[in-house]
Amino acid sequence: MAADLIRICDPDDVRIAEFRNIRERDLTGREHRFIAEGTVVLRMLAAAHSRKDAFAAEKILLLENRVAGLSEELSAFPTDVPVYVASAEVLDAIAGFHLHRGVLALGRRLSCSEPAQLLETLPERSLVVAACGISNHDNIGAIFRNAAAFGADAVLLDETCCDPLYRKALRVSVGTVLKVPYARGGAITDNLSALVEAGFHVWALSPSGSTDVRDIPTAPRVALATGTEGAGLPQDVLERFDTARIAQAPGLDSLNAATATAVALYQIAAGQGRI
Structure with missing residues (x-):
């Protein structure tokens, strides 16, 4: 006891x-x-x-x-x-x-790192999820669960994302919010810029992405940017960074934010030999 x-x-x-x-x-x-x-x-x-x-x-x-x-x-x-x-x-x-x-x-x-501080602690080969505007607690929790399942090293949440320590988000994550290092704050553009400065190749997930997620090339440091359902990632993000899409049957414009993140993470993690 x-x-x-x-x-x-x-x-x-x-x-x-x-x-x-x-x-x-x-x-x-x-x-x-x-x-x-x-x-x-x-x-x-x-x-x-x-x-x-x-x-x-x-x-x-x-x-x-x-x-x-x-x-x-x-x-x-x-x-x-x-x-x-x-x-x-x-x-x-x-x-x-x-x-x-x-x-x-x-x-x-006990401690709350800024995004740039968290990036300094990551290994040479790293996989990071950068989320923008995820206000649904179920999606936040599921994104953390996906990150843990596919061996992501960290999650960066911009200032418009909800707190992953909200009771429901924590429960949906099956506690992985307490395992996967994360930082919350700043604008998505600032967080992605910090990732680039730290040597990450940023891929912005979008239904209209130019590259199939199955064709994302292997790299030592990869960051997957994911946005909210409906609006998705801001247009300036999609114009600035390489974009990736998930192939799917006709008749539906996109997947649930957490589901799409899981599919893309699986592909990237497999390429990096994490799974």
Whole structure:
């Protein structure tokens, strides 16, 4: 066990105040804190906490009947991380809805690198995803999951992307937001310029791209720029950088942003020998 279990009987107990009404509000942006939900994300938070580089766990809140099955996950946390338990009735009153997973944790981001700073830490052979305008939390979470699956070294999010530490995005990512290094901020053009200066060949993903993703040449450093559904990447980005498209059957103009990113990442990662 990470620590002795502490029973919570009152939904208004100040010790678990950060977990209240998490459907209506989110801790993202509040002193870099966030809510991790579910067993898999809890496991990823434990791994991130042990690395002591970017994230830390502050406290855990569990449904009482989930404790026995989480002994391995809980043992991965140090004993100074308090573990609170509550009945289903109390836990639902705390969360503000029926929390069927019964697993919550409060985490904190310890360091927030600027895009240029993050690029300085990457290896000589690198693969980076540069996202622009992704405001859908499902897409953000899925992009991180794709990045982890295909061995990407980092994700750069421009200032118009939503925070990947939003509870739903973190859950959809199956906790990979806590694993794949990322930076959020700046305009997409500035982020792509920083990538070029760092020796990356930037490919802008677009349904009208000039090169099939299967024909993207292998290079030591590759960055895939992906935009939001509908508008896609800004026109100045498409005019400045090489563009790539995903071949598909007639009758549909594009794929979901996260799906398109996955297909392109697969092709690039295969070319670099990552998978």
